[in-house]
Amino acid sequence: MKVFNLSCDQDHVFEGWFGRSEDFDRQVEQGLVQCPVCGSGDIRKLLSAPRINRGRAEALAREAGGPQAGEPSQRQLEAQRLWMQMARQLIENTEDVGRRFAEEARRIHYRETPARAIRGEATPHEAADLVEEGIEVFVFPMPAALKNPVQ
């Protein structure tokens, strides 16, 4: 699993989880990666992910005279807050079908089951297949804190 710090053309910063580095490029190409704040599909990888390479990120921040890594700017905090808010809304308004996501999305698309909003897990390959079939899906990077809500 690869964790990248990503940014959209509006400079909203967020994290994306991908199986492999190549998945990132393919998903961006297919428009599957969207900014959780503004929905932009114009996504780029930030130079370094502090979690993976903290020392280098801090050195870069010092050189740039910007905020130290680990002290996100006001704007980043705001983007983070909106992201968490969207994730919660998504969880409240969708039915969790887990790993059956691709199968369920297909059944809804072909009207074999009542239409409703669902969420779940799909491999990049499954997601690409759904897009090819004209089924609307989008990849939302879920904040780790909300992935396994404490019951």
Ligand SMILES: [Zn+2]
């Ligand atoms: Zn954005």
